[in-house]
Every structure is written in structure tokens, then in C-alpha cells.
Amino acid sequence: MLAMILKEFRQVRRDRRTLAMLIVMPVVLLLVFGYAARFDVDDIPTVVVGPQSQVVAERLPDIFTVDSVARDGDRDDAEHELITGRAHVAIVVDGQEVTALIDGSELFMAQAAVRVFTAATDQVPGLSYEVLFNPDLDTSTVLIPGLAGLIIVFVGTLVTSMSVVREQEAGTLEQLAVMPFKPKDVFIGKISPYFLIASIDIVLVLLIGTLLFDVPFNGSALPLVLGAVMFLFVALGAGVLISSVSENQAQAIQLALMTALPQIMLSGIIFPLSSMAPGVRWIGYLLPLTYFNQVAKGVMVRGAGLGDLLIPLGLLTLLGLVIFGLAVIRFARQLRPARARVAA
Amino acid sequence: MTWGVNAVSVRFGKRVALEDVTLGLKPGHIAVVVGGDGSGKTTLCRTIVGLEQVVTGEVARPSRTCFQPESSGVWSDLTTLENLEFVARGYNLEPTHARSRIEELLAVTDLTEARDRLGRQLSGGMRQKLGVAMAVLSEPELLVLDEPTTGLDPVSRLELWSFINRSAREGRAVLVSSTYVDEATRGDTVLALEEGRVLASGQVNEVVAAMPGRLFACGHKRGALSWRRGEHWRVWSADGVPPVGGREVEPDLSDVMTVAALSSEQLS
Numbered sequence: 001m002l003a004m005i006l007k008e009f010r011q012v013r014r015d016r017r018t019l020a021m022l023i024v025m026p027v028v029l030l031l032v033f034g035y036a037a038r039f040d041v042d043d044i045p046t047v048v049v050g051p052q053s054q055v056v057a058e059r060l061p062d063i064f065t066v067d068s069v070a071r072d073g074d075r076d077d078a079e080h081e082l083i084t085g086r087a088h089v090a091i092v093v094d095g096q097e098v099t100a101l102i103d104g105s106e107l108f109m110a111q112a113a114v115r116v117f118t119a120a121t122d123q124v125p126g127l128s129y130e131v132l133f134n135p136d137l138d139t140s141t142v143l144i145p146g147l148a149g150l151i152i153v154f155v156g157t158l159v160t161s162m163s164v165v166r167e168q169e170a171g172t173l174e175q176l177a178v179m180p181f182k183p184k185d186v187f188i189g190k191i192s193p194y195f196l197i198a199s200i201d202i203v204l205v206l207l208i209g210t211l212l213f214d215v216p217f218n219g220s221a222l223p224l225v226l227g228a229v230m231f232l233f234v235a236l237g238a239g240v241l242i243s244s245v246s247e248n249q250a251q252a253i254q255l256a257l258m259t260a261l262p263q264i265m266l267s268g269i270i271f272p273l274s275s276m277a278p279g280v281r282w283i284g285y286l287l288p289l290t291y292f293n294q295v296a297k298g299v300m301v302r303g304a305g306l307g308d309l310l311i312p313l314g315l316l317t318l319l320g321l322v323i324f325g326l327a328v329i330r331f332a333r334q335l336r337p338a339r340a341r342v343a344a
Numbered sequence: 345m346t347w348g349v350n351a352v353s354v355r356f357g358k359r360v361a362l363e364d365v366t367l368g369l370k371p372g373h374i375a376v377v378v379g380g381d382g383s384g385k386t387t388l389c390r391t392i393v394g395l396e397q398v399v400t401g402e403v404a405r406p407s408r409t410c411f412q413p414e415s416s417g418v419w420s421d422l423t424t425l426e427n428l429e430f431v432a433r434g435y436n437l438e439p440t441h442a443r444s445r446i447e448e449l450l451a452v453t454d455l456t457e458a459r460d461r462l463g464r465q466l467s468g469g470m471r472q473k474l475g476v477a478m479a480v481l482s483e484p485e486l487l488v489l490d491e492p493t494t495g496l497d498p499v500s501r502l503e504l505w506s507f508i509n510r511s512a513r514e515g516r517a518v519l520v521s522s523t524y525v526d527e528a529t530r531g532d533t534v535l536a537l538e539e540g541r542v543l544a545s546g547q548v549n550e551v552v553a554a555m556p557g558r559l560f561a562c563g564h565k566r567g568a569l570s571w572r573r574g575e576h577w578r579v580w581s582a583d584g585v586p587p588v589g590g591r592e593v594e595p596d597l598s599d600v601m602t603v604a605a606l607s608s609e610q611l612s
Contacts, residue, residue: 170415170419170420171413171414171415171416171417172413172415172417172418172419174390174395174411174413174417175411175412175413175417175478176434177394177395178393178394178395178409178410178411179431179434179435180434180435180436181434336394
């Protein structure tokens with residue numbers, strides 16, 4: 001038995017990458033997720049519109065961070081701010097009436113805002129509130145658009161990386177490298193089935209979400225399709241990048257999971273980004289799922305249009321270009337490492 | 345017309361994978377690279393097809409070069425026929441020509457019955473034959489086969505070599521790497537490698553004839569430069585002085601390679 005134990009210790013010691021993941025990663029993950037895993041909301045982006053909006057803004061509790069005050073604004077302007085996602089509470093001041101519009105697509109913020117306004121309506125005459133987009137504060141309405149993205153991460157990144165590594169392990173990637181294919185032909189050919197499968201997955205998840213879990217689809221499909229395509233490029237590109245640094249399928253799985261975990265925890269699907277400590281919040285802003293979640297939730301729940309989602313779509317495109325571009329370069333290098341003189 | 349490598353060196357980090365290796369490849373000729381594990385055979389094959397970067401030296405290959413990697417290069421989730429069809433499409437073969445060529449190769453390799461079997465369901469020998477068939481399908485000028493016979497039973501090895509000979513007779517330059525020294529005699533030229541360096545090269549009879557010193561058969565081990573061969577010991581004498589009780593024998597390629605390896609070991 002001692003021989004067996006020693007053998008295992010030797011093997012574990014030599015698999016440096018796994019060892020690092022077993023020891024370093026739990027510490028890193030605990031620190032990152034510890035600061036991220038917060039349901040407490042102490043900062044709600046807020047706008048106040050209408051006459052006397054400045055006075056109302058000054059009297060709001062600290063939890064509401066007033067980003068803009070528009071005296072000549074009306075309810076439509078307030079709702080638009082919520083649709084674009086720039087604010088999650090919009091207060092409309094109309095004479096003696098003060099109406100707080102709460103964005104129901106941000107569950108924890110909405111719950112916090114409802115608690116504050118429920119307590120205040122008894123004390124402040126003329127104050128009322130409405131929860132828009134998700135009046136029942138239903139959890140699946142908020143989670144399912146983001147879950148579609150999470151499924152793309154798993155299908156796109158994990159399966160693509162495993163498929164490319166399998167080709168490396170079988171030696172058939174060398175075969176492809178010698179055949180008269182251009183690297184882009186091999187690359188596109190390689191990811192095409194996963195692009196199609198992941199696309200079908202998104203449609204299925206969203207269909208099941210709307211039909212079975214009553215998730216609304218309030219916006220137009222175009223921005224969601226654009227966002228999904230961009231996000232697919234990011235996920236598949238990440239899969240190819242992972243394969244280029246993995247020696248075998250087990251390593252590819254480990255690395256793919258390591259990229260998926262932060263996206264689950266830090267993209268705002270579960271924990272609100274604004275509740276996270278600033279030290280880890282910036283990581284969330286680097287993750288593509290953060291922006292896909294914003295686009296999917298914006299379109300489906302808030303009914304946002306293309307113009308309302310230009311920022312997350314733009315950032316998703318930028319991330320797509322960077323990650324997909326890097327993947328193409330790495331893959332081309334893998335396929336064409338040497339340039340020998342070709343005799344005619 | 346000659347292809348191949350000229351004074352090529354390849355390094356992986358600090359490790360020397362190939363050092364000053366030269367090998368010419370001619371149409372209709374078979375060159376066999378022999379050597380043990382880690383001798384540089386695979387690196388040489390990969391270098392010739394353009395998969396490794398050379399530090400010094402030159403590589404020349406025709407534009408129509410095909411390669412069978414050590415692992416056979418067969419896609420395990422595709423059937424025999426699908427593997428061949430994929431390669432035909434990859435090389436842009438005209439569909440009618442591709443179909444007849446595939447049927448011809450299936451018949452020659454005796455894989456017609458296994459045409460609908462998945463790559464992973466083929467035996468080792470069948471998989472290697474399919475790998476070579478895939479490599480010759482596009483009628484390349486240069487065919488590079490990395491250890492196609494390793495792990496095969498004697499009958500499968502014979503069948504594969506008959507297929508390789510046929511490819512050379514069709515006018516192709518063929519490079520075959522092998523761990524089996526006896527396979528070197530099946531080629532027109534041989535290149536023996538050890539730790540990335542050339543032990544011997546040339547036509548088999550020339551390489552054998554060029555062995556320095558003399559070779560003797562003895563009943564017992566005689567010093568460091570002796571090795572067991574069958575019931576007797578072979579003893580190599582650099583200065584030609586026979587050992588006590590030694591009977592001079594004609595060396596073969598296996599002896600020459602052993603002499604080259606032992607003498608280079610002693611020099612280092």
C-alpha cells in the first residue's frame with residue numbers, strides 16, 4: 001500500500017498544472033468569489049425626472065445613487081433609462097405625486113428598492129412605486145436569459161477545446177496541417193458544427209424559458225441574435241485558445257471549467273455586479289458573459305432595442321474580435337510552424 | 345530531381361533533436377530511416393513535411409507531399425470510406441477520378457469489406473493500411489510514412505511493405521521511418537539515427553561495406569565491443585586483430601548499426 005501511496009504522490013507532484021490548480025486555485029477562487037458573493041445591495045443607480053426632481057433626489061436614502069436629475073423629463077424618459085439599463089430605479093416627480101419605477105430585471109436591486117419604498121409609502125404622502133418588466137419579481141425571468149449564455153460557454157468553450165485537443169492527441173491535426181487546407185479552412189471547419197449546435201441550444205433554452213417558465217420576450221430578436229453570434233465567437237475562440245495550451249483532454253476540461261466558473265460567479269447572472277467589492281468587480285467587466293447577460297436580459301425582459309444595447313453589444317464585439325483573433329493566430333501557428341523551401 | 349534535408353539541425357529548447365542530418369529523396373526510391381525510440385525519426389519526418397522549424401540547414405519537398413503520422417492519421421469517428429473521401433476532397437480530386445482511385449486503393453489494401461467500418465473499429469494493421477492509402481490517394485510526388493509498421497504482426501507488415509513498394513514503383517519518392525532494422529533492407533537507401541545524429545547513411549550494401557574494422561563470432565563475451573547475436577557473441581575489432589577463438593563473419597546492417605552505436609558511445 002505504501003508503494004501505491006508513494007507512486008500517487010510522485011505522479012501528483014509531477015503534474016504541476018493540476019497541482020497548482022488544486023492548491024492555488026481554491027485560494028484564489030475563495031478570495032474572488034468571497035468578495036463577489038454578496039446579495040446585499042447598497043448602491044442602486046437611480047435617475048429622478050420631473051419638476052422638483054432636485055429636491056426629491058436630495059431626500060432619497062443613501063442606497064439610491066442618483067446619476068442624473070432631469071427637471072424637464074417625464075415618465076417616458078424615466079422608463080427609457082430603465083430599458084437601457086443605465087438606471088435601475090427611476091423616480092418620476094409630477095406635482096404632489098412621486099412614482100418610483102423599479103427595474104424588475106435586476107432582482108436583488110428591485111427587492112431592496114421595494115423594501116425601501118414599501119416602508120416609505122406610509123410616511124410620505126403621494127409616494128407610490130411600480131415594478132416594471134418583472135412585476136412578480138420572478139427568479140426564472142431574471143436567470144434564464146443569462147443561463148442561455150452559460151450554456152454557450154459550456155458547449156462552445158468546453159466541447160470545442162476537447163474536440164481540437166482530441167485531434168491533436170490522435171495525430172490527425174498534423175494530417176490536416178500537411179493537407180492543402182488553409183489554416184482558416186481548418187479553423188472554420190472545426191468550429192462550424194459547434195457553432196450550429198450552440199445556436200440550436202440557445203434557441204431551445206430560450207424557447208423552453210418562454211414556453212415553460214413564462215419568461216417574457218419583450219424586445220426584437222435582432223439585438224439578441226447579434227449578441228448571441230458575437231458571444232458564440234468569443235466562446236468558440238476561447239475553446240480553441242484553451243486547446244492550444246492543453247496537452248490532453250483532461251487539461252482542456254480543467255481549463256475550460258476554470259474559465260466558466262468566474263463567468264458564472266462574476267458576470268452578474270447570480271450576484272449583482274454593483275454589490276461586488278470593487279477589487280473583483282472589474283473582473284466581471286472583462287467577462288463576455290456579463291455583456292451577453294445584459295443584452296439577453298435587456299431584450300427579453302426589458303424590451304430593449306438595438307440602440308439601447310449598443311454599449312454591451314460593442315464590448316461583446318470587441319471581446320469577440322480579440323479572443324477569436326487570438327485563437328485564429330494561435331491555431332494558424334499550430335498548423336504551420338515551419339516554412340520549408342518547396343521545390344517546384 | 346531530389347528532395348530531402350541538407351545539413352539540418354532541429355532543437356526543442358536546449359535538447360538536440362536532429363544534428364547536421366542530410367538525406368536525399370528521389371522519385372521511385374524508398375529511403376528508410378531507422379533508429380530506436382527518441383533517435384529523431386519522427387522529428388525528421390515532421391521536418392521534411394514542414395511541421396518542425398529547422399535551426400540550420402535546408403529542407404526541400406515537392407508541393408505534392410503527403411504524410412502519414414505515427415498514429416496512422418485515421419479519423420476514428422469516420423468510416424474507412426469517409427476517411428478516404430475526406431482526403432480526396434481535401435486534395436480537390438475530381439470526384440469521378442477520386443471514386444475510382446478510392447475503389448482501387450480499397451481493393452489493393454484489402455479494405456473493401458471494411459469500407460463502412462469506423463476507424464476505431466479497424467485492427468492496427470487495417471488502420472495503418474488505411475493511413476497509407478489516405479497518404480497515397482492524391483498521388484503525391486513525395487510520401488512520408490512515420491513508423492507505419494510499428495506494432496503490426498509480420499503478415500500485416502509484409503502487406504504494408506508490398507503496398508509501399510507499389511507506391512515507389514508508381515514513381516513516388518518514399519520515406520519510411522522504422523524501429524525495425526531489418527526493414528532498412530527493404531529500402532534503396534538507409535539512414536540510421538541515434539539521439540538525432542547520423543550513425544550511417546547510404547545504400548544498404550555500401551553502408552555494410554563501409555563498416556570499419558572486422559567482425560568476429562565468438563562463444564563468449566569479449567570486452568565492451570561485443571554483443572549477443574543468436575547463440576554466439578559478435579565481437580568488433582577496430583584494428584582488425586581477431587579475438588582468441590574468434591571466427592570472422594560477414595556483417596549485416598544490424599551489425600553495422602550496432603558497431604556504429606557502440607563505437608560512438610565509446611568515443612563520447
